[in-house]
Amino acid sequence: MKSRYTWFLFLVFIFLLSGCAHVISKDLRIKSDPSLTLGQVRQNPDALKEKLVIWGGEIIETVNQRDGTTQIEVFQRPLGWRGEPKETSYSEGRFLVLADSYLDPYIFRRGKRITVGGEIIGEKTKPLGEMEYRYPVVSSKQIYLFFGLNTITNPIPIIMTHGGRIPIGEGDLDLEAITTAILTVNLSTSIYPFQLLKKFRKKRDPF
Structure with a gap:
């Protein structure tokens, strides 16, 4: 019982830190070029191939x-310090995201905010x-989807990585997946660590 309580406090601590976490992994942020804008790439896309960028905005269409791949058309918005698309009228235009797996257009639907590293x-x-x-066109390595239309205050994300999907839903997930999911929950949501534990707990080890 004590070990479970200690683990719960640890998860609470991680949850509190999540409000300060960037939505894209540190490794990808280090490798990307933050100075490379959409406008610059539009002028000379062939010369900038294989460059890594982190862009975001609002979904226009998902096809x-x-x-088996998915193409997402995005209306670009400037990103905040956490990587969230800002509420602003300024935009450098549109870009396409190519994901190497199936993404449901109902989930990735028009108006939702998205941040992509690729x-x-x-x-x-x-x-x-x-x-x-x-x-x-950006070939995605990580995709962060913000839930809610035209809002960045309550993201309960679905994370796409190059290695696969970390789903928000029922099922057996390992410790790493649980921790990753909690790290991506923003403090402004109404989802708390104990609710996430109930959602992600292993069925063979009732909480």
């Missing part, structure tokens, strides 16, 4: 493709109204 792989031209629009 599942025949090869590699520039070029550009794609497609119709936008009556014009042809050139979209820089």
Whole structure:
């Protein structure tokens, strides 16, 4: 019983720290180029291929493709210090995110805010109204989806990494997955550590 109480206090501590955590991993932030803007890439996308960037904004459209990948069209917004898209009218335009797995368009739907860390792989031209629009394309390594439409105050995220998905839902998950999920919960949510423990606990070890 004592060990469970100690573990619970540890999770509370992690939860409190989560309000200060960046939504993209430290490793990817170190490797990325924060000075590389969407506008710069639009001017010369081929010369900037393989560069790592962290961009974000609002989802315009999510399309599942025949090869099993998912394409997300994003309306760019500047990012805050935690990596969240800011509430501002300023934007440098649109870009495309290419995820190497299926993402449900109902979850990744229009108006939701998203932050992406990934590699520039070029550009794609497609119709936008009556014009042809050139979209820089980012191959995603990490995707952070904020729940709620047009709001950054209550993100209970779904995290996509290059290695797979950490889902918010029922099932057996290991300790690393539990800790990662708790690290990504913002203090402004109404979800607390003990609720997360109940959600992620192993069925063979009732809480």
